Amino acid sequence: MFQILKRTFVTSNSYVPRLTALPNGLRVLTHHIPSISGTTGVWVNSGSRYEFEHTNGVAHFLEHLMCRRAERESGGKIASRLEYLGAQLNAYTSKEISAFYLFHNWSSHPEMLRLLANLITKPEITKQVISSERNNILSEKDQVESILDEQINILMHQACFGASTLGRTILGTESTITNMRAKHLHDYHQKNFIAPRMIVAAAGPCEHERVVDLSRELFSNLKTKQTMVESVQEKRQLRFPFKGVFRQRKLYIPISQMPVAHYALLFPSVGWKDFHQCLIERIIQTNFGNFQTNITSFTNRVLQSQLALDYNPIMYPYRETGIWSFSAVSNPKAVKGFVTEFIKELEELSSSPNITNILNAKNSLKLSFILHRNNTFQFCEEATKYVFMSNRPPPLQEIFDQIDQISLNEISKYALYWLNGLKSFCYIGPETDIHSIYNIIYPNY
Amino acid sequence: MDKLLISKLGCGIFVSSVPLPLPLSVLTISLHGGPRYERDTSHCGIFDILKDLILTRKPTKTNKQTFREQLLKNGILASSSLQREALQITSMNLRNGLPAFLDLFTENVIRGDFSKDNLDILCNRKLESWSNSDKNGETIANDLIHYMSYHPFQPKGNNRNRNVLGGGNLGQPNFCSPSRIAKGFVGNNIDALNDLKLVGDYSKRHFVRENITVSAMGIDHDRLCQLVENTLGKLPSLLDNGQAMNKGLSGNALFKFVKGKYQIKESQYNGGGLCCVSDKANDSLESNQVQYLDGKFPTIQNLNHMSVYFPSHSIYSPNLITSLLTKFLLGGGSSYIVGGPGKGIETRFYQVLHQYHYLDKFIAQVKPYSDHGLFGVDTTFVGNNGLNVYKEIINQLHLLAQNNPKEEELQRAKNQLKVNLFMLLERREILTADFSKQLMYYSKINTLQELNEKIDNITSSDVSNFIKNILKGNPSVALYGDTSKIDDLKKEIPKHYFFN
Numbered sequence: 050m051f052q053i054l055k056r057t058f059v060t061s062n063s064y065v066p067r068l069t070a071l072p073n074g075l076r077v078l079t080h081h082i083p084s085i086s087g088t089t090g091v092w093v094n095s096g097s098r099y100e101f102e103h104t105n106g107v108a109h110f111l112e113h114l115m116c117r118r119a120e121r122e123s124g125g126k127i128a129s130r131l132e133y134l135g136a137q138l139n140a141y142t143s144k145e146i147s148a149f150y151l152f153h154n155w156s157s158h159p160e161m162l163r164l165l166a167n168l169i170t171k172p173e174i175t176k177q178v179i180s181s182e183r184n185n186i187l188s189e190k191d192q193v194e195s196i197l198d199e200q201i202n203i204l205m206h207q208a209c210f211g212a213s214t215l216g217r218t219i220l221g222t223e224s225t226i227t228n229m230r231a232k233h234l235h236d237y238h239q240k241n242f243i244a245p246r247m248i249v250a251a252a253g254p255c256e257h258e259r260v261v262d263l264s265r266e267l268f269s270n271l272k273t274k275q276t277m278v279e280s281v282q283e284k285r286q287l288r289f290p291f292k293g294v295f296r297q298r299k300l301y302i303p304i305s306q307m308p309v310a311h312y313a314l315l316f317p318s319v320g321w322k323d324f325h326q327c328l329i330e331r332i333i334q335t336n337f338g339n340f341q342t343n344i345t346s347f348t349n350r351v352l353q354s355q356l357a358l359d360y361n362p363i364m365y366p367y368r369e370t371g372i373w374s375f376s377a378v379s380n381p382k383a384v385k386g387f388v389t390e391f392i393k394e395l396e397e398l399s400s401s402p403n404i405t406n407i408l409n410a411k412n413s414l415k416l417s418f419i420l421h422r423n424n425t426f427q428f429c430e431e432a433t434k435y436v437f438m439s440n441r442p443p444p445l446q447e448i449f450d451q452i453d454q455i456s457l458n459e460i461s462k463y464a465l466y467w468l469n470g471l472k473s474f475c476y477i478g479p480e481t482d483i484h485s486i487y488n489i490i491y492p493n494y
Numbered sequence: 495m496d497k498l499l500i501s502k503l504g505c506g507i508f509v510s511s512v513p514l515p516l517p518l519s520v521l522t523i524s525l526h527g528g529p530r531y532e533r534d535t536s537h538c539g540i541f542d543i544l545k546d547l548i549l550t551r552k553p554t555k556t557n558k559q560t561f562r563e564q565l566l567k568n569g570i571l572a573s574s575s576l577q578r579e580a581l582q583i584t585s586m587n588l589r590n591g592l593p594a595f596l597d598l599f600t601e602n603v604i605r606g607d608f609s610k611d612n613l614d615i616l617c618n619r620k621l622e623s624w625s626n627s628d629k630n631g632e633t634i635a636n637d638l639i640h641y642m643s644y645h646p647f648q649p650k651g652n653n654r655n656r657n658v659l660g661g662g663n664l665g666q667p668n669f670c671s672p673s674r675i676a677k678g679f680v681g682n683n684i685d686a687l688n689d690l691k692l693v694g695d696y697s698k699r700h701f702v703r704e705n706i707t708v709s710a711m712g713i714d715h716d717r718l719c720q721l722v723e724n725t726l727g728k729l730p731s732l733l734d735n736g737q738a739m740n741k742g743l744s745g746n747a748l749f750k751f752v753k754g755k756y757q758i759k760e761s762q763y764n765g766g767g768l769c770c771v772s773d774k775a776n777d778s779l780e781s782n783q784v785q786y787l788d789g790k791f792p793t794i795q796n797l798n799h800m801s802v803y804f805p806s807h808s809i810y811s812p813n814l815i816t817s818l819l820t821k822f823l824l825g826g827g828s829s830y831i832v833g834g835p836g837k838g839i840e841t842r843f844y845q846v847l848h849q850y851h852y853l854d855k856f857i858a859q860v861k862p863y864s865d866h867g868l869f870g871v872d873t874t875f876v877g878n879n880g881l882n883v884y885k886e887i888i889n890q891l892h893l894l895a896q897n898n899p900k901e902e903e904l905q906r907a908k909n910q911l912k913v914n915l916f917m918l919l920e921r922r923e924i925l926t927a928d929f930s931k932q933l934m935y936y937s938k939i940n941t942l943q944e945l946n947e948k949i950d951n952i953t954s955s956d957v958s959n960f961i962k963n964i965l966k967g968n969p970s971v972a973l974y975g976d977t978s979k980i981d982d983l984k985k986e987i988p989k990h991y992f993f994n
Contacts, residue, residue, distance in 0.1 A: 084916070084920065085916050085942065086913060086916035086917060086920065119835050127835065128835040128839065128840070129840060131835035131836045132835060132836060132838070132839060132840045132906055132910075133902070133905070133906045133909060134836075134909055134913075135836065135906070135909035135910040135911075135912060135913030135914070136835075136836045136913065137835075137836035137837055137913070137917075138835045138836050151836070152836075152913070152917055153913065154909070154912070154913055154916070340619070342571060342573070343566070343571075344562035344563070344566070345563075345566065346563065349563070352615050353611075353615070355618070358619075358622050359622075405567070408567075409563075409566045409567050409569075412566070412567075412568070412569030412588060413566060413569065413571070415569065415588060416518065416569055416571055416586065416587065416588060419516075419517055419518045419586075419588075420518075420571070420586060423920075423921050423922060423923075424917070424920035424921050425920055445517055446517075
């Protein structure tokens with residue numbers, strides 16, 4: 050029996066993304082995929098690290114106002130139209146990116162891009178909408194901060210980046226949210242939502258030239274450079290010009306009611322500026338594995354000795370810096386054993402890395418690069434990241450070649466640098482003999 | 495447009511593939527299995543354990559590497575998922591990894607002897623996740639509503655006994671409860687060893703050729719057929735002489751044949767009434783109506799979880815698409831998920847969610863199976879508001895039954911259903927999982943165009959008639975949370991029995 054049917058799919062990574070820079074600096078990125086649906090969005094190189102201390106949270110606040118406008122504008126007509134078409138509007142703010150995107154049936158692409166352009170270039174910032182949105186943001190902040198993992202994430206960034214903008218939260222503090230004024234939002238928009246820092250991205254059955262033409266028409270009124278003048282207070286803060294410098298910190302928060310310990314070892318990362326080094330960090334990350342998807346020899350040792358209930362090596366890469374974190378959850382008595390096992394593994398990597406394990410890690414890493422391009426949104430998300438980093442989305446094969454070129458020697462050197470260099474440690478959980486743990490982590494403690 | 499190729503191999507396995515030039519290949523194996531195939535009450539949770547254990551292996555003298563380590567060496571990422579009547583294993587690998595995966599997996603399945611060490615690690619992790627998960631309430635409410643709808647005994651007056659589960663039906667729980675893990679699987683006692691053997695027996699029993707369908711992307715079709723024939727094709731047959739294949743059975747007929755071989759009875763809706771379990775760890779066993787849920791299930795948010803369901807259509811019913819469309823028309827959502835345009839904020843249930851301050855989740859759901867199905871509403875709420883929530887659900891369903899939805903509302907639901915399908919099927923692993931499941935149920939794959947046509951042909955009176963029909967069944971209600979004040983709810987439910 051042999052039957053052939055026709056069907057449409059999101060298909061291949063072999064289709065190459067296309068990038069065009071418009072005269073005003075706006076970049077248009079498309080990825081042709083022969084599907085029925087697709088993603089259209091605008092990615093902006095802004096985010097919480099471009100905020101001042103007294104306006105911490107403004108990027109996230111602005112994102113809320115832009116999306117809420119879709120619900121209010123024309124008596125809710127935009128929202129009704131999106132609902133009717135089944136198109137889904139989403140947005141997020143991170144430390145370095147603000148993104149606004151729509152998943153939709155591709156036939157409505159021009160209408161969707163028009164809508165996004167309208168929301169992003171002409172935000173409605175009035176006292177009325179700010180005060181109505183403020184409570185939503187405060188309750189979102191409460192919800193986020195009630196999640197232990199989020200609290201740990203915030204603590205990790207505070208420990209490593211201290212008072213610099215990367216050490217602050219994305220949502221802001223209660224005080225900055227409460228005191229957010231229209232001027233702060235206006236200023237932030239004027240400064241950061243400028244053409245050279247924006248990318249219009251589309252993935253689906255798109256024709257590059259049509260998206261470029263439409264973007265040229267819709268985003269022509271964007272500013273081409275920053276024209277804002279900073280206040281005296283802001284100028285003073287510019288002595289810390291958004292630079293994230295990794296610092297060595299020890300953070301110990303004993304909470305007797307907690308049944309298990311949550312802790313993280315933190316190392317400096319090179320960030321996106323050096324992609325090659327970034328790949329080395331990722332190979333080391335993959336070599337450690339995790340309980341969910343990547344059981345490695347290290348994972349098996351941890352499981353067999355019951356050293357951790359869960360652990361996860363995560364990278365937080367930013368433009369020129371970052372954190373390589375190794376967070377774990379353990380019974381309090383097992384923390385010391387787990388940290389010892391981790392340092393032992395890092396020492397092994399620095400002296401004689403196991404070639405089989407490294408090859409396995411390289412394979413897993415390649416697979417994860419492919420799996421991060423699994424739907425039209427991810428195509429846009431990945432490609433824009435590379436365009437912000439190097440003004441070019443590299444083909445997968447190029448990334449794979451770079452991974453293959455990384456030698457055992459380079460991995461050893463990197464592991465040694467982490468062993469002997471700066472590192473931070475955060476601990477939240479029941480009281481424990483923290484000094485004995487510090488003794489393992491810091492040789493000269 | 496890309497070509498989808500389907501073959502039925504000489505060994506009886508259905509195989510489909512999309513031979514795209516991808517840098518990776520994705521493969522899903524679907525299997526007739528799951529809790530409804532568990533033969534006895536004491537076998538509760540076997541498939542939940544098998545789902546995870548199937549991706550481990552017992553080291554041998556010649557091969558000390560674990561199954562996971564071998565997968566890793568070949569750049570393979572494997573995962574498994576369990577539904578009530580299907581077990582799915584998905585592998586994603588760099589292009590040259592697929593033959594290795596099929597080889598390793600087949601060898602693992604044929605041997606079927608799992609390691610006690612792996613079982614202990616797995617069980618300890620399951621116990622840990624039970625003690626930390628904020629999803630416990632949803633999981634338990636979902637199992638309770640199936641139990642309530644398909645429990646094996648007819649209600650007898652006020653003293654109905656629902657404490658005993660019968661095996662082989664849709665009411666069997668999907669998960670292995672903490673108490674079941676603690677009593678059976680963990681430790682070195684005789685029960686644990688017997689249970690490990692039982693998992694192996696189930697593996698051997700269900701990994702037979704007639705039970706399996708395979709779908710893949712990123713591999714040449716002929717090559718895939720050859721690989722499957724040489725690996726999974728070596729698995730035993732459900733019948734020694736391969737009668738199933740000789741009969742040329744396919745689709746529903748093949749499914750019925752398989753179920754007959756496993757002595758699975760047709761599911762019968764025995765619902766109507768309330769089934770509740772308290773979330774208070776101190777409550778005695780007697781206060782809970784269901785015996786298998788005698789463990790402790792801490793919930794983080796302290797919410798009540800209530801599900802209200804009616805008998806609906808099976809996967810083979812021509813009305814299945816109508817039930818899916820009605821789900822999108824009624825819509826709903828959860829307050830935790832940040833809403834926004836396009837996520838159903840104009841649906842009827844989303845409006846209800848915002849009307850009552852105590853509601854946290856209010857969402858329409860469809861649960862179709864091979865011989866029956868359920869349609870209903872999942873809710874979470876705070877306080878003693880079970881009766882109010884229940885009345886609102888019944889009120890909303892009656893409103894839709896009495897008045898056809900407007901054309902604009904219907905068209906909106908159609909668009910949302912289509913776009914949601916597109917969005918899901920963009921993910922390669924979901925696409926292969928969908929294909930292999932369709933092959934399992936229908937022995938063919940419906941195209942998106944066919945599906946779109948079916949959706950477009952539904953009229954507003956079809957939707958109202960669908961709701962009218964489901965309201966003819968007696969409602970089943972499951973409540974997990976505060977069960978101290980449920981007398982009013984108990985009295986209210988029988989008022990909506992169709993024959994009253």
